[in-house]
Amino acid sequence: MMHRTLFLMPLMLLAACASPLEDTAERARTALVGLDEAGLKRCLGEPVAMHREGGNDLWLYFRETSRSATAISDTGYTPTNRGSSTYDYFRYCEAAFTLQGGRVRAVDFTGRTSTGRQTLEPCGALVERCMAGK
Template sequence: MQKIPVLIALLFLAACTSPLEHVAERARSEMVGMTEGQLKACAGEPTATNLENGIALWSYFRETSRSAVAISGDIGYTPTNRGETNYDYFRYCEATFALQGGRVRSVEFRGRTATGREIMEPCGAIVERCIPAKP
């Protein structure tokens, strides 16, 4: 009986992901085998490069932030700002591509929000031009 609530929770969380998060998930497998030229053509120049044991590591970094204001009816009254609360949404992603023999061997994403929750939306923004849209 306990498996049903877990399944429902997983389905709910899956429904909350953005299209860019789906792109990031697909990139982990669909970009493997891509050439250096193809990677540069779709993702641009890497933010940083490194060479470790004959494997080229290309890193890309993307951060996004935005602000929003919640009115007192949304969250309740707060004495310091008379019912309005400002939120800053900070998200980042570092995408690292391991290239060997001029081709992508693996893709790794590290991303976070200001709350510490892992989120892949900024990662998807890095690779969205590399992944063809699904019909």
Template sequence: MRYRSLALAAVGLLAVAGCATSPDADQAALAQRVLVGMPKQTLLSCAGVPTRQTSVDNVEYFTYSSDSLQTRMGPSYWGGFGGGPWHRGYWGGADWGSTEVSARNCNATFTLKNGVVQQLVYGSSTDSPAGRLSQCYAIVQNCLPLVPQQPGPAASAAGGVGSRAR
């Protein structure tokens, strides 16, 4: 029974770890909300010239692309069971000769109407949601400092930053 409880706890920890996001991913998700309302000229100044742009019925679409390769060194394990007359049982070991390479990409499409951002949508073929959003952050990171600070939940509940009880 004890091993079953430990196995369930391990599965639970892996599930929680799989949902973890990076600060870059959190900021990219935030950008989808806070960049709405940004003027076209400000977007062009902070994100640069779009990779692609088109216009349909007074609505403009600016698409920015970001690609990267992530390289990670990791352990490689080897071993097996068996042996001969002098050695029986498990044999093996590990070394740091393994290299893992993964590609990340993001396409961020801004929809603008009347010269103002209406929507920001991300598209990607990157497997993990956190990896996808982390790559999208590379596109919006220079624009986020230009957005007026949003009050957090604690500040809103308290009546805003610097508010006094009257």
């Protein structure tokens, strides 16, 4: 029993670190299933691309965000040797909505930072309006 608890503990800690926007994206994967085309356009606008595959419509959306961050480096032992630099980093989300019969049947997100780290924060920001009240 103790071994199992120790194994699950890191997973619980990771889940506790998820941001509210990542939680929104995760919930949207199921909460938006069944939404009709008009409702999807109301909350997300026009898709950047539309495809038809095997009787399904695929609507694609894209969102890119930018944030600034400051890094402080301790290159020396005195305050005058400390340095800081500000940089921008980008995050993006590609969202694919599969529609069948005019209703959402599946939602798929791919989100990354400019360094390649996976994140669903920009996806949560993308679907935030769709999730109001859900």
